[in-house]
Amino acid sequence: MQTATVYDRVRELIVSGVYLPGRPVTEQDLSERLEVSRTPVREALRRLESDGLVRGARRGVTVVELDRKALRDAYHVRASLEGLTAELAAVRQRAGELSPAALNRLVACADRADEASKAGDLTEGIRHNRAFHRAIALLAGNPLALDLLDRVWDQIIVSTRAVLTAPEGPGRVDGEHRALIAAITAGRPEAAAESARDHIAATARAVLGPNEGEAP
Structure with a gap:
């Protein structure tokens, strides 16, 4: 198993809630679970620490839970x-760079969510909602923004999983998703950006x- 794959699997264990916030995670435990040596596990944990998902502890690392201000x-x-990313996606749509199939995939993501x-x-x-927002970031065509969003999403999901005991406002969320899709499809960058921020x-x-939710 390559180091990148070990990183992805450890990250998924944390984001999916197998390892909860505040819980210590040891190299030994992970190497036994994943059936790999401790070296790629150690390298994966270093990357995850730089991603803000774990922090060093006395034994191994601890899964990070953002406090209220950090969240x-x-x-x-x-x-x-x-x-x-919503603005960039709308700009690309206005320029004729997005295919109907790409926009249909966005609608399908919203439907599944x-x-x-x-x-x-x-x-x-949670999974389909994230897929919807990630689809917009992919349409934006900005890999750096996508990478940063993935990191922020991971931190938010890990820190809020315990309080999201039921799907939060499904009707409201879907309405906001549809408004965002409409703005992107119409090629309206300012409206798309505003819809995304408001959502x-x-x-x-x-x-x-x-x-x-207000900006400082």
């Missing part, structure tokens, strides 16, 4: 990045409380 900061960053949320499936709801701000308020 608020993460949502602010996510809102800015998703505003940018809505279906999972209405069915009360938290795990699938993330509403999500932050649902998690952190009223007024918590």
